[in-house]
Amino acid sequence: MSVAPAFDAAAMSLSVDDAALLGRRAVLGPAYRLFYEKPFAPVRGLDVWLYDAAGRAYLDAYNNVPSVGHCHPRIVAALQRQATALNTHTRYLHESVVEYAERLVARFPAALDTVMFTCSGSEANDLALRIVHEATGRRGLIVTENAYHGVTAALADLSPSVQSRAYRGAAPGGAPALPLAPHVRTVRAPDVQRAGLRGAASGPDVAARFALDVRMAIADLQRGGVEPAALIVDTVFASDGIHTDPVGSLAAGAAVIREHGGLFVADEVQGGFGRTGGVWWAFERDGIVPDIVTLGKPMGAGHPVAGLVTRAELLADFGARRRYFNTFGGNTVSAAVGLAVLDVIEEEGLVERAGVVGAHLQERLAALALRHAEIAEVRGRGLYIGVALIDPDGGPGTERAIGVMNRLRERGILIGLCGLDSNVLKIRPPLTFGVDHADLLVGALDAALGEA
Ligand SMILES: Cc1ncc(COP(=O)(O)O)c(C=O)c1O
CATH class of the missing domain: 3.90.1150.10 (Aspartate Aminotransferase, domain 1)
Incomplete structure (x- = not known):
């Protein structure tokens, strides 16, 4: 229409x-x-x-948050139905949050078998950082030069885009860019146009350049006495200008960080839930299995639902040493909404x-x-x-x-x-x-x- x-x-x-x-x-x-x-x-x-x-x-x-369409009647009805019946948290046993987690992991490669729920993409990325630090015992993080990963203090260090020219110019007085934190390095996004490369034949070149950038970032961290813990990328490189093709860069970057003992975190807050067409997750275009996948935005069609999916074994140390309770993350209304979003995406x-x-x-x-x-x-x-x-x-x-x-x-x-x-x-x-x-x-x- x-x-x-x-x-x-x-x-x-x-x-x-x-x-x-x-x-x-x-x-x-x-x-x-x-x-x-x-x-x-x-x-x-x-x-x-x-x-x-x-x-x-x-x-x-x-708008990619209401990605099933604004005010979808089935989502509104699911929210209303559950809000009328019960709204409690993950400290009580409830079918809906377990069913939602099961339905979600079924959409991922088999190795990614465990879900944790949050309220925002920022909380999901922040939790991913805690898991990364616990699992690797390291602090060094690599992101792209105009990345955006969220609003917490830890993520502000990983979000150079909020200081980009356009944003700074709009701020009163146009504040100068702040230097990167000592545990953070940036790499160029796999940008064909800026690299002066063209066409499908440039695929291996773009991926190789991205891998080399990650390698250099790791070496630079190590020169500063910091070991690499993770490469974290928005899988569509949205704030860097949207770079999904040619394929190969995600796989190449993941291989380099893993070779150096770090983890690959796929931030699917932008690219997830079918956005890139034909696949549920943008990382699938490179045929890889990330160590952690973070989710948000479209997940609740406007209701604040977010989370991460990872391997059970990666959560072992974190879960043994830390108690995790997120008051609103995984509440019964959010779970009902999340399930309704999955239903709509599938059925439509x-x-x-x-x-x-x-x-x-x-x-x-x-x-x-x-x-x-x-x-x-x-x-x-x-x-x-x-x-x-x-x-x-x-x-x-x-x-x-x-x-x-x-x-x-x-x-x-x-x-x-x-x-x-x-x-x-x-x-x-x-x-x-x-x-x-x-x-x-x-x-x-x-x-x-x-x-x-
Ligand atoms: C790639 C990416 N990661 C994380 C976030 C943070 O999500 P939220 O705003 O839900 O905290 C955003 C938000 O724009 C994002 O684009």
């Missing part, structure tokens, strides 16, 4: 004075950032559509759909690139697609990308930006996006590029 179902704002008596709301927002302090030159204030979500208070529909090509065939619709969208975007010289590359998999824009001199088209994103918002289409230079249009809609929605997006993007 490429035309949004009508939404009667008046009937819901939703009238918001956005300007006044913007002023009142000061109560939240200066650390938050809003999207778009003209902030967007949705009041209702329905499948791939968001509505403002005036009832105007916006096509959501950005969303993993396969993401592959089919994503391929169509990439094809249409590639055709658009033939007519717009500012499109340097269209990349990604499934419904995680990046469109890299350049300036006439070949440099990153940061201002261009910001302009296009804002013009699309004016046209009723929501996308975001990513990449080291914030010049990559980030297209990451709910997995219920259809071919007609994709066509609508491409038409609007064509017009928005033309207006530049």
